[in-house]
Amino acid sequence: MATEDNEVEDHRPLVLIHHLPSFKLPLQDRLITHFRLFDSLASPDASSVRALICVGTTPVTADTLDHLPSLRLVVGSSAGLDHVDLAECRRRGIAVTNTGDANSENVADYAVALLLDVLRRVSAADRFVRSGLWPQMGEYPLGCKIGGKRIGIVGLGSIGSEVAKRLVAFGCTVAYNSRNKKPSVLYPYYANVHDLAVNSDVLIVCCALTNETHHIINKDVLTALGREGFIINVGRGALVDEKELVQFLVQGEIGGAGLDVFENEPNVPKELFALDNVVLSPHLAISTPESFEALNEVIIANLKAFFSSKPLLSPFQQE
Numbered sequence: 001m002a003t004e005d006n007e008v009e010d011h012r013p014l015v016l017i018h019h020l021p022s023f024k025l026p027l028q029d030r031l032i033t034h035f036r037l038f039d040s041l042a043s044p045d046a047s048s049v050r051a052l053i054c055v056g057t058t059p060v061t062a063d064t065l066d067h068l069p070s071l072r073l074v075v076g077s078s079a080g081l082d083h084v085d086l087a088e089c090r091r092r093g094i095a096v097t098n099t100g101d102a103n104s105e106n107v108a109d110y111a112v113a114l115l116l117d118v119l120r121r122v123s124a125a126d127r128f129v130r131s132g133l134w135p136q137m138g139e140y141p142l143g144c145k146i147g148g149k150r151i152g153i154v155g156l157g158s159i160g161s162e163v164a165k166r167l168v169a170f171g172c173t174v175a176y177n178s179r180n181k182k183p184s185v186l187y188p189y190y191a192n193v194h195d196l197a198v199n200s201d202v203l204i205v206c207c208a209l210t211n212e213t214h215h216i217i218n219k220d221v222l223t224a225l226g227r228e229g230f231i232i233n234v235g236r237g238a239l240v241d242e243k244e245l246v247q248f249l250v251q252g253e254i255g256g257a258g259l260d261v262f263e264n265e266p267n268v269p270k271e272l273f274a275l276d277n278v279v280l281s282p283h284l285a286i287s288t289p290e291s292f293e294a295l296n297e298v299i300i301a302n303l304k305a306f307f308s309s310k311p312l313l314s315p316f317q318q319e
């Protein structure tokens with residue numbers, strides 16, 4: 001429609017891209033076809049905006065929401081939403097979406113990659129070759145077989161289920177812990193993580209970070225996992241008591257770890273750098289071009305549904 005001064009009226013709904021300077025939404029340019037974007041809480045548009053995209057783990061706090069009196073939707077660009085004050089959103093009648101299961105396969109692949117790397121010592125072998133040590137090779141420390149390992153999955157949501165499927169194909173056995181036993185799942189269920197650890201060679205942490213799951217992997221669980229046990233974390237850093245984990249690794253009281261997430265990202269405890277039985281990764285488990293496509297689609301679909309008063313595609317549901 002043309003306005004009086006012949007400018008074309010812009011019907012694209014207004015959306016706030018909420019991000020820390022260090023975070024950028026992959027494929028953000030594609031959103032511009034559908035939405036009018038701005039990215040500052042200080043903008044005059046903040047008072048009227050109804051939907052916000054939260055980029056990465058940028059915090060959405062009560063203070064953020066105070067700038068946005070008309071806000072009715074927070075669209076998360078991650079599966080985990082521990083950086084969003086969900087209780088405050090609920091109190092203010094603001095709906096929240098996450099990425100649903102759009103990236104579960106990518107994250108599950110990465111959990112398995114970390115597990116293979118730690119147990120078969122792939123990154124350590126790579127460092128060994130690159131540092132020119134192969135010609136003088138004496139006894140190279142052996143890795144261990146994947147098949148037959150008892151895998152304990154902490155959080156059998158869509159990521160955990162994909163991990164289970166993959167590791168069963170490797171000949172592993174799977175058991176799990178989650179808030180509730182899942183009636184349709186045949187893997188053995190342990191109501192607490194300690195008992196799961198006693199009966200596992202590897203713990204794979206895939207659950208959401210909440211008040212209940214904060215430091216769910218603590219000293220007792222690490223002790224139960226034992227010197228031959230391994231831990232893989234693709235959930236959130238604070239699911240593991242990182243200080244304890246570092247102590248256990250430095251003292252050789254657990255077998256090794258594959259970590260994509262840390263308690264105080266991007267800071268990684270320096271003690272881990274010297275350990276060949278630890279694989280470190282900078283919170284990359286979801287990051288593939290395919291996953292960025294899927295992420296973009298789910299964000300657009302949620303926003304379109306919201307602005308046309310249809311049911312949201314992936315309202316956040318706690319596992």
Ligand SMILES: O=CC(=O)O
Binds near residue numbers: 077078080099103286
């Ligand atoms: O960490 C990544 C995610 O929660 O999607």
